[in-house]
Amino acid sequence: MRLLALFAVLALAVAGCSDPGPAPGVLSVGIREPATLLPADLADQAGRLVTGALWTPLADYDAATGKVTPRAAESIESTDRVHWTVKLRPATFHDGTPVTAQSYVDTWKTVATEHWVSSPVLTKLLRAQEIKASGLVLTLTLDRPSGQVPALLSAPGLVPLPASVLASHDWNGFAKAPVGNGPYRLDGPWKPGSGGKLKRVGEGGAAEIDLRVGEPAAQYDAVKAGTLDLATEVPGEKHEAIHEFGDRHTTWALPQAGYLAFPVTAPAFADATVRHGFALGVDRAALEAGPLAHQVDPAKALLPPADAPGERSGTCRPCSFDAPAGKALLKQASFPGGATVYFGPGAEEWTRTLAVGLHKALDVSVTAQARPAAGPLDGPSTLDIKLATPSPYELLSTLASESGYTDEIFRQNLSLADAAATPDEAGELYRLAENQLLRDLPVAPLWSGHGHAVWSERVHTVTTTPFTGPVLAGITT
Incomplete structure (x- = not known):
């Protein structure tokens, strides 16, 4: 019996040591399972973190300052904001084939044809009438002047794909073994439910990155125990405990926001007073x-902060919770009472909580219901918007479209902001358009997303961006 007990103790010891922790020179990173590793067809944080290491975008763009930092591009320039020239740095894909201007032209045609998540960046925002390639030079001719081109071209979904997959159209196969032009390459195929290993290409951060798929709560505990270097998501139940990591945690703005969109043409919500009351x-x-x-x-x-140009000033009155004032506004507008709030996929739980809260706060009947596939709505709907670019034009035009808001002055300011010659001029015009939406309130802002990360004592230089989260290529151990 003693011998059996000894074997049992040894077995438990071996099981407890099944994860030896990070190896020297290897950065271990915990993530969720990415939705895909096809860069133009993803919008989730885990997918963007991985593809952000596998690919280098044309540029980085800071929405707050309008600063453009060329990456795969050497320069992005225009003299009239209609004709744009993009000069590329010499580069190769991880399969050894060259990255050329034609790589981008062919990739963008595919993105639009396949109607991937990033296709509206090309068809609705960039709107190039002609794109030509010559060696390492791209030339774009737009259908109108636009100063937003650097912001749009920085979109992580517009990175190039190698000629082999563009010819084969084997998108599923490519997503399992993607080939990019970035600072890391995937060493072997991606293993769903497990992860993959990244190998550094040239100079950069860690020589190898071990990406481990798992649940955020377990990954948080693994970092705390020293068996994982970096956890890229912190679950709600751990939110108040992250300060136990001292200065080894960070929060960053995500390109995601939630809104309550009102059907401005529906009789019950045609009055802005009612919309402000609900907000x-x-x-x-x-x-x-x-x-x-x-x-x-x-x-x-x-x-949201990830999409806001320049300094924010003033207060957002419709962002406040003031139930007595809300009820008074509904009474002032003779609101008939009763409303249905509609929700889309993935938003049911928080929309139902929102409806219950509105009912209690405003003392009117409010219910929640799945949004119908087609037809006009008679009540407000919740929106969970994930942005593809850092340009405010994308979000403001989307919000107006979702609510049916067609004010001509708003549209003019939005067009002028798109065509503006400088980031400062564009920022001022975007703020005018934003303030008008807050006044007329076809949509009420509810929340903006943020990401969390915690890391072990051996990790250094963790920086983040809205679209990739932690920049894996910059982390050292």
């Missing part, structure tokens, strides 16, 4: 602490 009846803090599990911030502006 004041939303307890955003309850949504953040409840169904959204501390993964968001209550909205303080119409544009």
Whole structure:
């Protein structure tokens, strides 16, 4: 019996040591399972983190300052904002084939043809009438002047694909073994449910990155125990505990935001007073602490931090929770009472909580229902918008479209902002358009997404961007 007990103790010891922890020179990173590794067809944080290491975008763009940092591009220039020239740096894909201007032309044609997630960046935002390639030079001719081209071309979904997959159209196969032009290459195929290993190409951060797929709570505990270097998501139940890591944690703005869109042509919501009343009846803090599990911030502006140009000034009155004022506005507008709030895929839980809160705050009947596939709506709908670019034009035009808002002055300001010659001029015009939406309120801002990460003591230089989260290529151990 003693011998059996000894074997049992040894077995437990071996099981407890099954994960030896990070190896020297290897950065271990915990992530969720990416939705795909096809860069133009993803919008999830894990997918963008991985593809952000496998590919180098044409440029980095800071929405707050309008600063463009060329990456795969050597320069992105125009003299009239209609004709743009993009000069590429010499580069190769991880399969050894050259990255040329034609690589981008062929990839972008495919993105639009396949209707991938990033296709609206090309068809609705960039709107190039002609794109030509010559060696390492791209020339674009737009259908109107636009100063937003550097912001649009920085979109992570517009990175190039190698000629082999563009010829084969084997998108599923490519997503399992992607070939990019970035600082890391995938060493062997991606293993769903397990992860993959990245090998450094040239100079950079860690020589190897071990990407481990798992649940955020377990990954958080693994970092705390020293068996994982970096956890890229912190679950709600760990939110208040992240300070136990001292300065080894960070939060960053995600390109994601939630809104309540009103059907401005529906009789019950045609009056802006009613819309403001409903906006004041939303307890955003309850949504953040409840169904959204501390993964968001209550909205303080119409544009989320990841998409906001320049300094933010002034207050967002419709972002406040003021139930008495909300009820008074509905009474002032003779609101008939009763409303249905519609929700799309993935938004049911927090929309139902929102409807219950509106009912209690405003003392009117509010129910929640799945959004019908077609037809006009008679009540407001929740929107969970994931952005493809850092340009405010994308979000503001989407919000107007979703609510049916067609004010001509708003459209003019949006067009002028798109055509503006400088980031400062564009920022001022975007703020005018934003302020008009806050005044007329076809949509009420609810929340903006943010990401969390924690890391072990041996990890250094963790920086983040809205679209990739932690920049894996910059992390050292």
